[in-house]
Structures are given as C-alpha cells and as structure tokens.
Amino acid sequence: MPRPSLTGRRAAPLAVAAGLALVVAGPAAAPAHAASTGLVLGEVYGGGGNSGATLTNDFIELANRGSGAISVEGWSVQYRPAASGSWQVTTLHGSVPAGGTYLVQEAAGAGGTTALPTPDATGSIAMSGTSGVVALVSSTAPLSCTTVAECGAVDLVGYGTATLHEGGAAPGLSATTSATRRPGPDTDDNAADFTSETPSPQPSGAGGGTTPPPTPGPLRIHDLQGTGFVSPIDGTAVTNVPGVVTAVRKSGSSKGYWVQDPAPDADPRTSEAVFVYSTSPKVAVGDSVLVSGTVKDYYPLSSGETVATTSNLSVTEISGSTVAVLKHGVALPAPEVITPTSVPGTYAPDLGGANIETAGPLDPSRSALDFWESREGMRVELDDVRVVGPSNSYGEQYVTTKPDQARTPRGGTLLTAENATPSGRIELATTDGSALSLDVGDSLAGPTVGVVDYSTFGGYLVSATSLGSVVKGGLQQEVATPQGRRQLAVATYNVENLAPTDPDSKFSRLATGIVTNLATPDVVALEEVQDDDGAVDDGVVTAGVTVSKLVDAIVAAGGPRYSARSVDPANDADGGQPGGNIRIVFLFNPSRVSFVDRGAADVDRTTTGTAVTGILPRLTLSPGRIAPTDPAWDDSRKPLVGEFRFQGKQVFVIANHFRSKGGDQNADGRFQYPQRSSEEQRIQQAKLVHDFVASILRRDPLAATVVLGDLNDYQFSPALAELRTGSTTGKGLPILSDLINGLPADQRYTYVYDGISQVLDHILVTPATRLYGPVDYQVVHLNSEFSDQVSDHDPQVVRLFGSWL
Structure with a gap:
C-alpha cells in the first residue's frame, strides 16, 4: 500500500444529487393533476416539541417556484391523519415572492429548545411526527376528500404510512427529520419529490412574504x-x-x-x-x-x-x-471545452518545496495545478476521454485530457520520472456517487460535463453532472509464459492484507492468478499476508490458517500443493493494518524445488537475523530475516531470506516489503515539489539488503540471487539506486539488475495509483544469474488496471536457468 488512507473520510465523499442522465426509468404513472409550477409545499415537519426534538413547534413551509409573486390571501394549509379523519385548517394571508418561502407555524409540543423563525401564518394543528397528509388549498373550506383527484388541492403531500398521497408516499418523519422537497421540478410523486432531511424552517420575511426581492451586493x-x-x-x-x-x-x-x-x-x-x-x-x-x-x-x-x-x-x-x-430555470453558463492542448504540459511548478498558495498569483499557462485552480467550481466539458485509472468503490476514476501523453500500450498514463505527474490526468466522479465500473482503456464518448472540485484526498477532479457514453476497451488479464522443464520460475505478489476472514472468493481469485495467470511459479513470494485472525489486535501473530487456506485454494484451482516458509513478526511491530501483523511468505512447489532449512528450531528468528557464512555461501538461518532489530525496519516489514535448490543449483531468494510512502506530502498539493519524508527509511532498508547480497557475492561471485517484492518505490528512485549499487546516485558498481528496466519504457509499471501507472514492485537479479541462461521476465497485469480487482498490485515472474544443464 503506497499511500496513507485518510481515516474516516472516504464515506461517500461525492454523493450528490444533480440530475445525472444515468437513471433508467420505469413506466411513469399518469399524474393525478398537473404538476405544480408555482406554489408548492416545500417542507413538512410534525415532530416539534417531541422527545429528542430541537424545534418547539410543528411547521409547514411553502415555496414559490414561479417567476412572480403569488397571493395566498384566502388560501389555507390543511392537515389530515395518515389513515382517515377530518381535515384541520390554517388560514393564510399575504403573498409569497418569486423564489421565496412562506412559513406556517403549527402546534407546539412539550419539548424542544428552539423556537421557529417568525412565521408568516400561525395555526394550532398538532401534526403527527411520523405519518400524515398536508394539502395546500386555494380556499379555507375544510376538505372532505379521500383521493387526490377529489381534493383538487394546489399541492398535496402524504408522508410515512399515509394512505393519501401523490404517487408514492414521502418518507416517514421523526423528531429530527422533516419531509423536504428535492431540487428540480414537481413530479406529482411525493416519494420522488421529497426526502428526509434535518428540519430547516425559513420564513419569507417581514410582511408575510411581500418583501421585494433582494438585489446583488457589491462583490462578484x-x-x-x-x-x-x-x-x-x-x-x-x-x-x-x-x-x-x-x-x-x-x-x-x-x-x-x-x-x-x-x-x-x-x-x-x-x-x-x-x-x-x-x-x-x-x-x-x-x-x-x-x-x-x-x-x-x-x-x-x-x-x-x-x-x-x-x-x-x-x-x-x-x-x-x-x-x-x-x-428558476435559468440557462447555465456554457461549459469550457477542455481539449488536449488546454492544460499545460507541466503538472506542477518546481518551487523548491515552497507553498504554491503563497508563491504569487496564479499562472494558468504554467502548470495543471494553476490551470484547474483558475477554474475552481466552474463548468467544464471533457470530450471523448480515456480512462487511465479504474473505478473504485468510492465512485472515483481517472481520465486523461491528453490521450497521447505518456501512454501505456494498455491505455494508462505512465510516471516516467520523479515529480513528473502526467498533466492530462484528472479525477472524475459523478455528482450522484454512481458506480461506473470503468477499467483502464475504457472511454467516455462524447461530452462529459461537470464542475471543477478538489478531492477529499487531494487533487483536482471534475464532479460530473452528465457523462459521455461508456465504451469498453476490452482490457484482458495477462497470462505468463509457462516455465520450461529446466527453468526456475520465481514470482512476487502483494496479496493486499490477505486474512482468513476474507471471503472465499478472494482466496479463489488469488489462487487462479497464481495457477493460471502466473503459470504456477516454482517459488512465490507473497507480501501482506495477515495473521490467523486478521486485523484483530489481540496478540495473535501466527499465519498458518491464512496460508493453509490459500494453499488449499491453489489446489482447488488445479495447482500443486505448495509448501510454505515464513517468520512470524513481533506483535504490532511490522506496520500495516493494526492487528493484522502482515508478513512475507514463501510458497514453493516441492515437486520442482526444495527449500534448505538451516538453523536450530529453538532460535528466535523474529529478532535474530540471518547471516551469510562459509567459504561457499550459506545462510545461518533459512528462512531468516535481515537485521530485524535494525532501526531501518522500525514499524516496517523485515525481508525474508531463503535458500532453495533447483535441479542441484543453489538459489538465494530475498523477499521484501519496504516502507510505504505514507507521510509524504501530497503530489497534488500545495508544496511543490513535495517532500518525500518516507524515502530516507527505504534508502536505509535498501542499503541493508544490498550489503547482504554483497556478502553472498563475496563468497561466490556467481551465486544466483533473486531480490524481489513490493519495494514501494520507483525504478528511478534513490532507494532503488542504493539497492542496485550501494549508492543513492547509482554511480557505484551494480550488483543487482532491476528487470523492469529491461522492458520497453512504456511497459514499466506494476501498479496504478490515482490514475498514474507506476512501478512499486520489482524483481532484481545478480548479474551472474544471466550466465546460467536467458532471464525471462514478465509483469502480469491482472489487477491494478481493473475496477474489479482482488489486489491493488500486479504480480510479476522471472524464469531462470533455461540453458544451465
């Protein structure tokens, strides 16, 4: 997991009602009478003075949606119980201005602490706090009707269990909720027109609604x-x-x-x-x-x-x-059409870490940050945009306004250097929170229109009020080439907080990924395997149940019964989800490869590190951890080291899960370029692993060594340079080769974060490994580009020793 989550802030961040043209409607019932275009019932509240209520009185509020004032002289509001009964009347006087409201105060209860605003009319009707019927009538004669058509009211709302209502009934009420009319036209369907909201009575003003409309103030x-x-x-x-x-x-x-x-x-x-x-x-x-x-x-x-x-x-x-x-009904300002050349090619200016908010005025031609800020809140139109970051459960996805910028072969947009965020990428969310299930490479044909906003998690977004037509790109999961008889296949896969409490479907899908998509590797290094009761912070650190459940699922998917090796962490010492005690686990196919167990059974491998010994290298502890008490690993996963044998050949595998980028400044934020405070710890971790590999190679320069895992950093980062060469500048003698750098430049990614395809997972090998035959390497894209993903990382696999025997 490369970025921190924002605790408690992701619940429906963009759930908005603004009339998206995405709803499939059923047959419409004929209205009982013409929908109101002028005066309507705007809000009804019957819980005044009830237990738990803040307001002391019930109320009925009228709203004038017409273009001129409407007189209510000689009119009334009337109330009837939910099932049946006599209609009670409150007489109205005065008028309601265009766009104005008119507040009718009704009976008080015994409780409540807040009086209503000065009402425009006062009655004594004790309305039900849960269910009832209210009518706006153009006379003061009590109604005697039992159907909407018979009533002939100007407007009518039945709420809760009322038997009389327009269309369906409005929601039932309580001491803390009113039936409040939604924005938009009156559809003559109470269920559609009203929603349950916190009561908010608003008077039209002194004079019973006859105050003239206000005029604009001095500021725009x-x-x-x-x-x-x-x-x-x-x-x-x-x-x-x-x-x-x-x-x-x-x-x-x-x-x-x-x-x-x-x-x-x-x-x-x-x-x-x-x-x-x-x-x-x-x-x-x-x-x-x-x-x-x-x-x-x-x-x-x-x-x-x-x-x-x-x-x-x-x-x-x-x-x-x-x-x-x-x-009402004013034409909206035309949206600005954003073309591929509209947004500058630079995402953010280099201010030496300074705050862009205090670094002078905006320059919309300078950077994407300036450009979108200069349009904050404004309507924009994105035409024929491609999806570069898949939909998630929060209704978010990313698109690009620059279709040719840093494009990957599968339709994403690539991070090619530090602080080089692709400037065309922009978050897209629907204003009603609709889930779209879009994958990378899908597109929205035609115009997508919305307003420019800034995300709860940082970064500009377009909150769409209408969407283009979804065109699926047909993205398919990739499948690795199977290893040959003489090839050793070693893979890495971050399984994203795998716990026994996860649904069986997650284990099944992970198993299919290992058996089918990764072609049953001989060794699989798993990151983020949780303990036997998942994220329950009760001191449990073993993970046998979690591992066994995955192994059984692999067998069910047609794969071998893998054996496993790992070292349990100290409780709450390795970061990750609190109580989860994530760790790294080796799975290996015992019919193809053997694990060399070394070290006494009673050694505390949690705190005792493994070392390299002998004239020819061997581990003191296998499986073991590298320097587990070193401060470089504080609150972070410790590398898992294992010694394997494949067809008589010794192979060292070092699996890693370096510190995440949590705590770094937001790349979409005000400090540019952002500080990467987490980077120093990854550099320290990389140095320890580099030095461990060097200790193997000092004893056998031809030792086959594979370093792999979720390193939480980019191929061009100082941490990866430290790991390869022992220097953050990359100028030292390389003892490891990062295989991702052997792929074509536009294919170098293992993860998609906020619409950016990037490298976080790596497989590195010692140079001499290539002496034993071709090194075949693949990133297997089956998760990160898809809205329906079982993990947020893509696995990868390397095949070694093709011509060794």
Missing part, C-alpha cells in the same frame, strides 16, 4: 476567488453574491451547491464559480440566486492533520450561507 464571485490559490477575502462576510446554481450535493460530509457567474471578467486567473456549503441545500440547478455568508478556504484534512500541517490545497467556499432564489 471572481472577487471572492481572486488571482491566487487562496481567496483574498478569506474569512470575510459577503452579502448577495449573484450566480446561477450549476450542481447540487445533497449528501456526504460536505453538502452544498456550486454557483457560477454568467458574466465573467476578463482575467484568466480568476474563477467565476464557488462552492456554497449548506447542510440542507434548497436550491435547484438553474436557479438564479443571491448568496450571503462567509468566504472560507476549506482544507480537506486526514486524521491528525491541521490546516498548518496539511499539504492539500484548499477549496474556496461560502460557509454559514443563506440564499435568495430570484428565478
């Missing part, structure tokens, strides 16, 4: 956004900022909506849109609004982070907001 959105990454008026209260609602987010941890000014200025640095934070947004796409509140630069924070320590960029938003809706 581009004044809020300014010419830099942070708002020039961060922390300042603003009044009546005009804009048009372009998208709405109704769920998740950051509810609200985006507004964009249809009258932009001439400065390319200033965004014309802003996010409005609102726990209960009551606006619809196409509403012309005036927004008031406080300008705030919001930073998404992971567990333990503060605004001062995070490397994420901020999102400029209006918080503590209120809104006046001036008009």
Whole structure:
C-alpha cells in the first residue's frame, strides 16, 4: 500500500444529487393533476416539541417556484391523519415572492429548545411526527376528500404510512427529520419529490412574504476567488453574491451547491464559480440566486492533520450561507471545452518545496495545478476521454485530457520520472456517487460535463453532472509464459492484507492468478499476508490458517500443493493494518524445488537475523530475516531470506516489503515539489539488503540471487539506486539488475495509483544469474488496471536457468 488512507473520510465523499442522465426509468404513472409550477409545499415537519426534538413547534413551509409573486390571501394549509379523519385548517394571508418561502407555524409540543423563525401564518394543528397528509388549498373550506383527484388541492403531500398521497408516499418523519422537497421540478410523486432531511424552517420575511426581492451586493464571485490559490477575502462576510446554481450535493460530509457567474471578467486567473456549503441545500440547478455568508478556504484534512500541517490545497467556499432564489430555470453558463492542448504540459511548478498558495498569483499557462485552480467550481466539458485509472468503490476514476501523453500500450498514463505527474490526468466522479465500473482503456464518448472540485484526498477532479457514453476497451488479464522443464520460475505478489476472514472468493481469485495467470511459479513470494485472525489486535501473530487456506485454494484451482516458509513478526511491530501483523511468505512447489532449512528450531528468528557464512555461501538461518532489530525496519516489514535448490543449483531468494510512502506530502498539493519524508527509511532498508547480497557475492561471485517484492518505490528512485549499487546516485558498481528496466519504457509499471501507472514492485537479479541462461521476465497485469480487482498490485515472474544443464 503506497499511500496513507485518510481515516474516516472516504464515506461517500461525492454523493450528490444533480440530475445525472444515468437513471433508467420505469413506466411513469399518469399524474393525478398537473404538476405544480408555482406554489408548492416545500417542507413538512410534525415532530416539534417531541422527545429528542430541537424545534418547539410543528411547521409547514411553502415555496414559490414561479417567476412572480403569488397571493395566498384566502388560501389555507390543511392537515389530515395518515389513515382517515377530518381535515384541520390554517388560514393564510399575504403573498409569497418569486423564489421565496412562506412559513406556517403549527402546534407546539412539550419539548424542544428552539423556537421557529417568525412565521408568516400561525395555526394550532398538532401534526403527527411520523405519518400524515398536508394539502395546500386555494380556499379555507375544510376538505372532505379521500383521493387526490377529489381534493383538487394546489399541492398535496402524504408522508410515512399515509394512505393519501401523490404517487408514492414521502418518507416517514421523526423528531429530527422533516419531509423536504428535492431540487428540480414537481413530479406529482411525493416519494420522488421529497426526502428526509434535518428540519430547516425559513420564513419569507417581514410582511408575510411581500418583501421585494433582494438585489446583488457589491462583490462578484471572481472577487471572492481572486488571482491566487487562496481567496483574498478569506474569512470575510459577503452579502448577495449573484450566480446561477450549476450542481447540487445533497449528501456526504460536505453538502452544498456550486454557483457560477454568467458574466465573467476578463482575467484568466480568476474563477467565476464557488462552492456554497449548506447542510440542507434548497436550491435547484438553474436557479438564479443571491448568496450571503462567509468566504472560507476549506482544507480537506486526514486524521491528525491541521490546516498548518496539511499539504492539500484548499477549496474556496461560502460557509454559514443563506440564499435568495430570484428565478428558476435559468440557462447555465456554457461549459469550457477542455481539449488536449488546454492544460499545460507541466503538472506542477518546481518551487523548491515552497507553498504554491503563497508563491504569487496564479499562472494558468504554467502548470495543471494553476490551470484547474483558475477554474475552481466552474463548468467544464471533457470530450471523448480515456480512462487511465479504474473505478473504485468510492465512485472515483481517472481520465486523461491528453490521450497521447505518456501512454501505456494498455491505455494508462505512465510516471516516467520523479515529480513528473502526467498533466492530462484528472479525477472524475459523478455528482450522484454512481458506480461506473470503468477499467483502464475504457472511454467516455462524447461530452462529459461537470464542475471543477478538489478531492477529499487531494487533487483536482471534475464532479460530473452528465457523462459521455461508456465504451469498453476490452482490457484482458495477462497470462505468463509457462516455465520450461529446466527453468526456475520465481514470482512476487502483494496479496493486499490477505486474512482468513476474507471471503472465499478472494482466496479463489488469488489462487487462479497464481495457477493460471502466473503459470504456477516454482517459488512465490507473497507480501501482506495477515495473521490467523486478521486485523484483530489481540496478540495473535501466527499465519498458518491464512496460508493453509490459500494453499488449499491453489489446489482447488488445479495447482500443486505448495509448501510454505515464513517468520512470524513481533506483535504490532511490522506496520500495516493494526492487528493484522502482515508478513512475507514463501510458497514453493516441492515437486520442482526444495527449500534448505538451516538453523536450530529453538532460535528466535523474529529478532535474530540471518547471516551469510562459509567459504561457499550459506545462510545461518533459512528462512531468516535481515537485521530485524535494525532501526531501518522500525514499524516496517523485515525481508525474508531463503535458500532453495533447483535441479542441484543453489538459489538465494530475498523477499521484501519496504516502507510505504505514507507521510509524504501530497503530489497534488500545495508544496511543490513535495517532500518525500518516507524515502530516507527505504534508502536505509535498501542499503541493508544490498550489503547482504554483497556478502553472498563475496563468497561466490556467481551465486544466483533473486531480490524481489513490493519495494514501494520507483525504478528511478534513490532507494532503488542504493539497492542496485550501494549508492543513492547509482554511480557505484551494480550488483543487482532491476528487470523492469529491461522492458520497453512504456511497459514499466506494476501498479496504478490515482490514475498514474507506476512501478512499486520489482524483481532484481545478480548479474551472474544471466550466465546460467536467458532471464525471462514478465509483469502480469491482472489487477491494478481493473475496477474489479482482488489486489491493488500486479504480480510479476522471472524464469531462470533455461540453458544451465
């Protein structure tokens, strides 16, 4: 796992309602009467004063969705119990302005602590807090109807178990929830039109709704956004900022909506849109609004982070907001079409580690970070984009706006150097949280339209309100070439926190990958094998159950019954998922290769390191660990070393799982270039492994040695240079050859992270290994490019000794 997760922040980060054209609708029932286009019931709450309620009174709120004021003089709101009963009446007076609301206060309960805002009308109806029927009627005569058609009401909502309702019933209510109308047109289906929300009564204002509409204040959105990454008026209260609602987010941890000014200025640095934070947004796409509140630069924070320590960029938003809706159905600003040449070729500027937010004004032609910041919140259109990072369970995927940039043969986009993030790659999420199940190489034909946002985990994204048509690219899992009779096949596979509590399907799919896709290697080094009760922090460190379950699954998949060797870690000492005690395990096919066990059975191999001894090299402990008490391995996996025999030939295998990149600054964030604080520990780990290999070669320069595993670093990194040569500059004498570098440059990747194909897993061999025959090496792509993956890493395999005998 190369990056840290952000604890508790991934739950539905982009679950938003904004009218995606992705829903397959069934046959529509004919409405009981024409859907309302003017005055409607906007919110109904019957839990006022009940146990657990904050508000003291029940209420009914009207909303005017028309283009002009509507008089309610001589009208009424009426209530009837859920099953049957007499209608109770509250008379209305005055009018409701265009885009305005009208608050009707009803009976109080014994509890609650907060009075309603000043109501526009007052009644004494004790409404049910769970189920009932409310009607808006253009007279004050009590209704006597039992069907919607008989009632002839202006609008009607039945909630909970009510037997009278338009279409289906609205959700049942409680002391803490109201039935709140969704944005969008009235469909005459209460179930579709209303959702359960926190009560939020809003009066239309003094005079019973006759207050004239407000006018725009002195500031426009581009004044809020300014010419830099942070708002020039961060922390300042603003009044009546005009804009048009372009998208709405109704769920998740950051509810609200985006507004964009249809009258932009001439400065390319200033965004014309802003996010409005609102726990209960009551606006619809196409509403012309005036927004008031406080300008705030919001930073998404992971567990333990503060605004001062995070490397994420901020999102400029209006918080503590209120809104006046001036008009519905306004045309949205046209989206900017992003072409392959729109975004600069450089992803981020080199500022020597400085904060881009304080390094001067934006320059949209300088970097992708500048470009997307200058369009924060604005509508953009991506045409015919290719997927470069598969969909995940959080509704995220990555696409590229530059189809020819660093392209892999399978459709990804490649990391070719440190700090060389492909600038065309951009995250894409649907504003309603739809799961798309896209693989690398798939595409979205035609326009995909959305608003520019910044991810909870760092990095710009397009929150799509409409998607292009999905075109599958037909990506297939790869299958390795089987080893010959005289070839030794050695593989590495990170099995991603494999635990006995995982479903049988995971074991079955991993087994199929080993037997079919890897062609049953003779030796498999597994990383991230958890202990016998998984991520339960109870002191258990053995992993026999986990390993046996995988071995049995391999047999069931048609493979051999592998034998296994490993060394249990000290409890909670090797990092990874707390309580999981991940470790490295060797599986080997005893009919093809033998394991040389060395060392007394009573030696504590957890803390006692193996060493190389003898005139010809042999291990003091096999299996053993390299310098397990060295500080280089603090809170990290220790390498597993084993001595094997293949057709009489001695082979040393050193399996590794170096420290992850957790704790590094965000490559998509404000510090450029980011600090890689985890790198120093990997360099120290690489030095210990390099020196161990050197101790083997000093005794036998022709010793066949394979170093492999999840090294959590790139082929061009200082850590890999240290491992190969004993120097972070790579200028020392190489004693190991990194086989990934023998592949064509566009095929060098084993992992896809945030839409970037990159190398984290490696197989290295000593130079003399090639004397025994061709070295055949393959990365077997079967996971990282697919939305349906059993691990986030791709395995790889090397075949040795083809002409040795």
